[in-house]
Amino acid sequence: xxxxxxxxxxxxxxxxxxxxxxxxxxxxxxxxxxxxxxxxxxxxxxxxxxxxxxxxxxxxxxxxxxxxxxxxxxxxxxxxxxxxxxxxxxxxxxxxxxxxxxxxxxxxxxxxxxxxxxxxxxxxxxxxxxxxxxxxxxxxxxxxxxxxxxxxxxxxxxxxxxxxxxxxxxxxxxxxxxxxxxxxxxxxxxxxxxxxxx
Amino acid sequence: xxxxxxxxxxxxxxxxxxxxxxxxxxxxxxxxxxxxxxxxxxxxxxxxxxxxxxxxxxxxxxxxxxxxxxxxxxxxxxxxxxxxxxxxxxxxxxxxxxxxxxxxxxxxxxxxxxxxxxxxxxxxxxxxxxxxxxxxxxxxxxxxxxxxxxxxxxxxxxxxxxxxxxxxxxxxxxxxxxxxxxxxxxxxxxxxxxxxxx
Numbered sequence: 001x002x003x004x005x006x007x008x009x010x011x012x013x014x015x016x017x018x019x020x021x022x023x024x025x026x027x028x029x030x031x032x033x034x035x036x037x038x039x040x041x042x043x044x045x046x047x048x049x050x051x052x053x054x055x056x057x058x059x060x061x062x063x064x065x066x067x068x069x070x071x072x073x074x075x076x077x078x079x080x081x082x083x084x085x086x087x088x089x090x091x092x093x094x095x096x097x098x099x100x101x102x103x104x105x106x107x108x109x110x111x112x113x114x115x116x117x118x119x120x121x122x123x124x125x126x127x128x129x130x131x132x133x134x135x136x137x138x139x140x141x142x143x144x145x146x147x148x149x150x151x152x153x154x155x156x157x158x159x160x161x162x163x164x165x166x167x168x169x170x171x172x173x174x175x176x177x178x179x180x181x182x183x184x185x186x187x188x189x190x191x192x193x194x195x196x197x198x
Numbered sequence: 199x200x201x202x203x204x205x206x207x208x209x210x211x212x213x214x215x216x217x218x219x220x221x222x223x224x225x226x227x228x229x230x231x232x233x234x235x236x237x238x239x240x241x242x243x244x245x246x247x248x249x250x251x252x253x254x255x256x257x258x259x260x261x262x263x264x265x266x267x268x269x270x271x272x273x274x275x276x277x278x279x280x281x282x283x284x285x286x287x288x289x290x291x292x293x294x295x296x297x298x299x300x301x302x303x304x305x306x307x308x309x310x311x312x313x314x315x316x317x318x319x320x321x322x323x324x325x326x327x328x329x330x331x332x333x334x335x336x337x338x339x340x341x342x343x344x345x346x347x348x349x350x351x352x353x354x355x356x357x358x359x360x361x362x363x364x365x366x367x368x369x370x371x372x373x374x375x376x377x378x379x380x381x382x383x384x385x386x387x388x389x390x391x392x393x394x395x396x
Contacts, residue, residue, distance in 0.1 A: 027309065028226060107309045111225065113371055114302055123371045155387050162364020162384075169363050170356070173311055173321045186360075189353050193391040 011049050014039060015063035018056060019105055027108030032056075058118040061109050064102065065126045072133065082144045083197055086137035090160070090187045093130075094167045097175030103168070131157050138195065147195045156194050163190045209247050212237060213261035216254060217303055225306030230254075256316040259307050262300065263324045270331065280342045281395055284335035288358070288385045291328075292365045295373030301366070329355050336393065345393045354392050361388045 017039050022030045032053050036043045050056040075092040079085040095101040113119040134157045141147045150156050167186060171178045191197040215237050220228045230251050234241045248254040273290040277283040293299040311317040332355045339345045348354050365384060369376045389395040
């Protein structure tokens with residue numbers, strides 16, 4: 001029993017390590033050798049925990065996604081259900097320039113996902129879960145009468161999710177163009193345009 | 199004179215080659231050695247045309263951006279000014295799943311741009327140019343009375359550009375979710391929501 005717990009915990013530690021190496025040194029540097037060195041163990045030890053590098057990387061991304069949703073739950077917990085929570089969630093997903101935004105890790109995931117179906121599945125599971133969050137907040141806003149019922153909440157959710165992806169890229173590579181005030185303005189504008197929110 | 203022409207043409211050939219290697223084999227494979235081998239010349243020859251790998255990669259992305267805007271001009275030429283042209287441009291920017299969408303090349307550009315200011319400048323120049331296109335089509339639509347004048351065309355253009363980035367990621371990694379009919383529906387919906395277009 002303790003052995004299994006240790007095994008699971010060790011996999012998570014290695015996942016965290018892998019994400020940190022990708023984030024700070026770039027995906028090209030995140031070789032098996034580099035990860036083992038960083039963790040202070042031999043390459044052979046990694047074999048006890050992961051089948052191969054693809055298995056390790058897929059697990060690391062899944063771990064990161066889980067962390068990210070835990071942080072999202074914390075970020076929205078203080079906000080009222082409905083539009084306030086939706087606004088908090090969208091703000092959480094577009095971090096300020098310079099915040100550890102994990103974009104290096106996402107670029108690495110996407111690069112891998114182009115060829116590796118296991119990584120593409122991690123992407124799809126993450127986005128499905130993010131859309132479920134958005135859908136829930138939108139529903140709360142309708143139930144509370146903050147917005148009118150939608151013609152298609154699928155379309156609305158997809159547009160809001162697309163806007164967030166685009167803003168995230170904008171904040172990362174054109175930080176001067178997207179100061180906090182402007183990010184808030186664009187999120188508000190998207191909520192007004194897509195949901196008819198005041 | 200012919201020598202200068204040859205020099206410029208040779209740089210473009212090497213840029214095209216570099217983009218092709220990144221697109222087909224991934225950025226990790228696009229080493230100086232691999233590019234030289236693909237072009238059938240020695241690594242030393244590359245030194246006549248580019249200062250170093252960063253210089254080559256920045257030029258290759260710039261070349262790709264120029265190509266992309268030439269193709270955009272062709273794609274919108276048949277459409278009437280205004281909303282039809284805007285719709286054509288947005289459709290062009292969200293290619294169908296499986297089309298050579300250059301996403302591998304963009305991921306590689308973004309990955310490099312996180313650390314290399316020259317590459318970040320290529321990104322910013324590209325997006326500034328894309329926004330100028332969007333702004334022009336939106337202005338045409340206003341002039342023709344297809345839509346009402348906008349409160350802030352900067353915000354509208356930024357939201358439309360963000361939607362396209364998000365859809366592009368969606369089409370790439372969740373192709374089943376975004377068939378042609380749905381992509382058109384989401385673009386139409388974005389035009390209606392953001393611009394008030396019918």
